[in-house]
Each structure stands twice: as structure tokens, then as C-alpha cells.
Amino acid sequence: MPITSQPRHLLSRYDVTVVGAGPAGLSAAVAAREQGAERILMVDRDPEPGGILLQCIHSGFGLHEFKQDVTGPEYAHLALERVIEQDVDVLTNTYVTDVTRDLRVKLMSPEAGISTLDTGSLVIATGARERTRAAIKIPGERPAGVMTAGLAQKMVNLHGYLPGRRAVILGSGDIGLIMARRLTLEGVQVLGVFELLPFASGLGRNVVQCLQDFDIPLHLSTTVVDIHGHQRVERIAVAPVDDDLVPQLDKSWDIECDTLLLSIGLIPDAELARQLQLNLDPRTGGPVVTSTMETSLPGVFAAGNNLHINDLADWVSQEARAAGAAAGDVALGRHRARQDVTVTPGRNVAYVVPHTLSTERSQTVSFRVKQPIYGDTMLHLGDAHKRKVRAVVPPEMVTMKVSPKLLDGFAGDTLRVDAIPVEEEES
Amino acid sequence: MTERTRAPDQHAGDEAETFVYLCTSCPLGCRLEVDAMDGDVIEVRGHSCKRGIKYGTQEHSDPRRAVSTTVWLHGGPCERLPVRAAEPVPKAQVREFVRSLSGLVVEAPVAFGAVLATDVAGTGIDLIATREIVAEREREPVG
Numbered sequence: 001m002p003i004t005s006q007p008r009h010l011l012s013r014y015d016v017t018v019v020g021a022g023p024a025g026l027s028a029a030v031a032a033r034e035q036g037a038e039r040i041l042m043v044d045r046d047p048e049p050g051g052i053l054l055q056c057i058h059s060g061f062g063l064h065e066f067k068q069d070v071t072g073p074e075y076a077h078l079a080l081e082r083v084i085e086q087d088v089d090v091l092t093n094t095y096v097t098d099v100t101r102d103l104r105v106k107l108m109s110p111e112a113g114i115s116t117l118d119t120g121s122l123v124i125a126t127g128a129r130e131r132t133r134a135a136i137k138i139p140g141e142r143p144a145g146v147m148t149a150g151l152a153q154k155m156v157n158l159h160g161y162l163p164g165r166r167a168v169i170l171g172s173g174d175i176g177l178i179m180a181r182r183l184t185l186e187g188v189q190v191l192g193v194f195e196l197l198p199f200a201s202g203l204g205r206n207v208v209q210c211l212q213d214f215d216i217p218l219h220l221s222t223t224v225v226d227i228h229g230h231q232r233v234e235r236i237a238v239a240p241v242d243d244d245l246v247p248q249l250d251k252s253w254d255i256e257c258d259t260l261l262l263s264i265g266l267i268p269d270a271e272l273a274r275q276l277q278l279n280l281d282p283r284t285g286g287p288v289v290t291s292t293m294e295t296s297l298p299g300v301f302a303a304g305n306n307l308h309i310n311d312l313a314d315w316v317s318q319e320a321r322a323a324g325a326a327a328g329d330v331a332l333g334r335h336r337a338r339q340d341v342t343v344t345p346g347r348n349v350a351y352v353v354p355h356t357l358s359t360e361r362s363q364t365v366s367f368r369v370k371q372p373i374y375g376d377t378m379l380h381l382g383d384a385h386k387r388k389v390r391a392v393v394p395p396e397m398v399t400m401k402v403s404p405k406l407l408d409g410f411a412g413d414t415l416r417v418d419a420i421p422v423e424e425e426e427s
Numbered sequence: 428m429t430e431r432t433r434a435p436d437q438h439a440g441d442e443a444e445t446f447v448y449l450c451t452s453c454p455l456g457c458r459l460e461v462d463a464m465d466g467d468v469i470e471v472r473g474h475s476c477k478r479g480i481k482y483g484t485q486e487h488s489d490p491r492r493a494v495s496t497t498v499w500l501h502g503g504p505c506e507r508l509p510v511r512a513a514e515p516v517p518k519a520q521v522r523e524f525v526r527s528l529s530g531l532v533v534e535a536p537v538a539f540g541a542v543l544a545t546d547v548a549g550t551g552i553d554l555i556a557t558r559e560i561v562a563e564r565e566r567e568p569v570g
């Protein structure tokens with residue numbers, strides 16, 4: 001099934017062009033088509049659609065989107081089936097080399113060569129990049145064997161190479177935890193996972209099933225302070241950090257290993273956003289968007305991890321559906337919903353997406369908390385809405401559905417999103 | 428899984444022991460204490476909702492895990508084919524399940540959900556492909 005909807009001929013004008021065929025792109029393309037847009041092009045640089053899902057071979061995907069627990073490749077397959085039912089041109093092995101502010105798209109691929117086309121609207125669904133050693137400035141030598149967890153995941157799960165024999169993982173994000181288990185099952189000795197913060201940044205389920213099940217130690221409030229090795233990593237030094245996250249070097253110890261995997265966070269891939277000079281939110285690293293995921297350049301939409309880092313592919317698909325539908329509407333010249341309410345992060349909230357809401361339509365507000373609250377928590381959307389939840393933790397994105405009715409009387413206002421322990425509220 | 432303590436005296440005179448598990452059914456992550464005697468769960472404490480009772484009982488009496496891994500693939504767009512156990516595997520057999528697959532080589536094309544092996548490592552559980560691999564000739568070029 002994959003690839004069979006490669007277009008025979010590229011058109012010179014599309015209604016909607018979607019850049020990226022991961023969960024966001026796949027969902028946006030279907031939504032645009034369902035909205036009535038006819039000529040839809042989806043472009044991806046990889047040989048097959050699916051994006052990062054193809055290397056995420058573990059389960060835990062799809063509970064919301066497909067009502068079943070599936071693996072990443074299965075999620076990609078199910079999402080692609082929806083695309084194939086629609087008439088969407090899917091162009092793989094293709095780079096978007098340039099997009100201008102008047103929405104001319106330049107593409108390059110081995111099959112189609114270099115082509116230029118016009119598009120009525122554009123959905124950026126390019127996903128994220130991993131933070132690297134340079135992002136956190138680990139001192140030491142520069143031997144081979146230091147790599148991001150996602151790169152190791154690609155090596156192991158797609159190409160059948162092991163990154164090393166004795167590995168240490170820095171960062172307890174989900175990819176790092178999942179790679180700890182994956183490498184262990186493939187016979188690599190995983191010596192420990194080190195986390196700067198006093199809590200794991202991945203999901204509790206992954207701490208239990210990826211580390212505890214395999215007796216892999218998790219060292220909280222500890223980080224890597226030095227890397228040694230000439231050709232290849234030979235040894236790293238780790239040290240506990242104090243309350244200000246400063247390493248206590250006098251308490252450091254060495255670990256002999258040949259591999260250091262970094263699972264220290266993702267950053268939205270904002271290359272196209274920068275090229276198009278979109279307004280960016282420094283909190284998310286992605287574009288500022290309206291309730292329909294439209295960026296500061298009319299006709300350009302963003303969805304998925306290039307907008308903000310999601311915890312579940314399911315949320316990406318949902319968010320991209322809103323973006324794709326609106327991209328279809330804009331391409332067809334339909335009315336845009338008024339964006340008359342502003343949202344902003346408040347107490348214990350790291351960021352909020354989208355940045356504006358509409359009193360004319362339903363929408364979903366997504367945000368991340370800064371500190372975990374293990375207990376009843378009240379979520380506030382200004383004075384417009386509040387909802388009690390059992391607990392909030394930074395690894396899990398929090399979402400709130402916001403109907404036009406809730407926003408009645410708030411047009412023109414700025415609503416602050418807070419996440420506060422219920423006891424503190426009452427006191 | 429991690430801690431294991433003698434039960435307090437109210438269960439005195441018998442073999443009841445308390446086992447501690449972290450409930451993974453929601454982000455609250457309740458610390459469950461499961462009292463068990465001769466493998467039978469007597470009581471689950473520490474839960475904040477009833478899903479915790481179910482989780483604690485299952486995790487104590489028959490812990491199982493979803494298992495996915497990859498096997499060699501010939502003639503595909505990449506060298507490894509993602510696969511998974513058709514149903515959850517007993518926790519104690521996860522390593523064996525995965526290791527027993529190290530020699531398996533699959534030829535393209537592969538149907539989505541194809542059964543690639545049965546009764547893997549004596550678990551009675553099938554192995555299924557989680558990605559469709561189309562034949563080379565079906566990879567159409569752009570006209």
C-alpha cells in the first residue's frame with residue numbers, strides 16, 4: 001500500500017501543500033481533503049510516509065486516534081490508509097528547498113527533479129530535531145560514540161546496527177527510556193540513565209517497563225560532566241547536582257563505557273518557519289498560531305512537533321486535523337473564524353498553544369506544566385473555565401476543550417492558563 | 428518489583444507479604460501496596476481509584492508486557508522489519524522471546540499484520556509484522 005499514491009504528474013498549482021508525512025502531515029492532508037479542497041500534495045524527504053513513527057517500534061500509540069494500542073509503524077499504516085482512501089498526491093524522497101511568502105514552493109527529488117509550484121495554503125508538519133551535545137555544552141573530548149537517542153533508535157530499528165556495547169544514557173525523556181530497554185534487549189549493556197532534574201522527564205509507565213523491569217538504574221539529580229576517549233568514548237564522568245542544578249564536581253565518579261546516548265529534549269524544526277519569517281514563540285520554539293493553527297503569515301499553518309513538542313502522536317493527529325481543515329477552508333476562500341481571545345501561560349504553566357482563541361468555534365488548548373503536582377489540581381483558563389484533574393506532570397501534555405459558549409463575554413480579553421494544587425486555591 | 432516487606436501484624440500467623448508497585452495506569456503514579464499470600468492477592472492499598480486495584484492484582488499475579496522488536500528484512504526499503512508479539516508476553520519471558528528471534532530473516536514483500544512465527548520461545552504467542560513492505564516493482568516513479 002505505501003507509496004502507491006505517488007502522483008504521475010505534478011500539478012503547477014495545489015490547493016493545499018503539506019510538508020512532512022509524519023502523523024501531523026498525514027492527518028492534515030486528510031482533513032484538507034474532507035473539507036473539500038481537491039488538489040492536495042504531501043511531500044516527505046524519506047522514502048516512505050510515516051515520519052518518525054517508523055522507527056518508534058514500541059506500543060502505546062493510537063489509544064485516542066484509533067481506539068487501540070498500536071506500535072508506531074502500525075499507527076503510520078492506519079493513518080496512511082486514511083490518506084490513500086482520499087485522493088492525495090504523496091511525493092516521497094523529496095525535499096522542499098524553498099518556500100516564498102507568496103507561497104511558491106520549490107521541490108527537489110530524484111524522480112521529479114527540481115519543480116516549482118504554487119499553493120493556496122501550506123501546512124508545515126516537519127516535526128522536531130533532537131537537542132545535541134552542543135545544546136547543553138558537555139565538556140571533554142570529542143570521540144565517536146556520543147549520539148542522540150533518536151539517532152541510535154534509527155540505527156537499531158531501521159538499519160540493524162548497534163551503537164556500542166556499553167552505553168550510558170543522559171536524560172530520562174521517553175526516547176531515552178525506550179532506548180534503554182531496546183538496547184538491553186539487543187544485548188547492549190546499559191549502565192544507567194542520568195537525569196539532571198529531581199524527577200524523570202519520561203512517562204511513569206516507561207520508567208517501570210523500560211528501566212525497573214531490566215534493573216537499569218535511574219540516577220536523578222545527576223548529570224554527565226566529562227567525556228574521555230581518543231577515537232571512541234572510553235569513559236565518562238557523572239556528578240550529582242545541587243538545588244540550583246550546578247554539578248558538585250568533588251562528588252563525581254567515572255563510568256567506563258563506549259557509548260553515550262543523549263535524550264535531552266526535542267526542539268521544533270523551525271527552518272521553514274524562519275525562512276517564511278513567521279512570528280515564533282520563544283517558549284515553544286515554534287510559530288505563534290491562531291485557534292486553527294494559522295501562523296502570522298496568512299495561509300501558512302503549523303501542526304505537530306514543529307509547532308510544540310507533543311507527548312503523544314494522537315494529539316498531533318488531532319491538532320493537525322484542525323490545521324488541515326482550516327488550510328482547506330483558506331484555499332477555498334472561505335471565511336476565517338475571528339480570533340478575539342488571547343491566551344497566555346500563567347502559574348506553573350510553561351507554554352500554551354494556540355496563542356489566540358475564537359468565540360466562533362470549538363478548539364483545544366494544549367499546555368505543559370513546569371512542576372509536577374501529584375494530587376488534585378485545578379486548571380484555569382482565566383475566568384472563563386476551570387477544571388479539576390487528578391495530577392499534572394511535565395512529561396504529559398494537558399489539553400482543555402474550549403467551546404465558543406465558554407468564551408461568551410470574553411472577546412477582546414487575555415486569559416491566563418494556571419495549574420494550581422487544589423489546597424493552595426482554597427487557602 | 429522493587430520493595431518487598433513483611434506484612435504488618437494484622438496478617439500475623441500466616442505467610443502474607445506486602446509488595447510495592449507503582450501504578451502506571453495514569454500520571455498520578457500511586458504507590459500500591461499489595462498484600463499477598465501464597466501468590467493470591469488479599470488486598471491492594473494506596474490506590475486513588477479502582478483501576479489501581481486491577482493493575483496491582485494483575486502486576487502481582489501475572490505481570491505481562493507488550494513486546495516489540497525488529498528482525499532482518501531482505502529486499503525492503505531498510506534492513507530491519509518491525510514486529511511485535513500478538514499478545515502481551517509474561518514479564519519473565521520477555522528477554523527469551525526477543526533473543527529467540529535473532530536468526531529470523533524475512534523476505535519482502537510483507538503484508539501488514541502477517542504472522543511471521545508461531546509459539547515464539549515456547550510462549551504460545553505469535554509474532555506479527557507491524558509494517559507493510561511492498562514489492563520493489565510497486566514503488567512507482569513519478570511520471
Ligand code: SF4
Nearest residue numbers: 450452453456457479
Ligand atoms: S490507582 Fe488510579 S489514580 Fe492511582 S495511579 Fe492508578 S489509575 Fe491513577
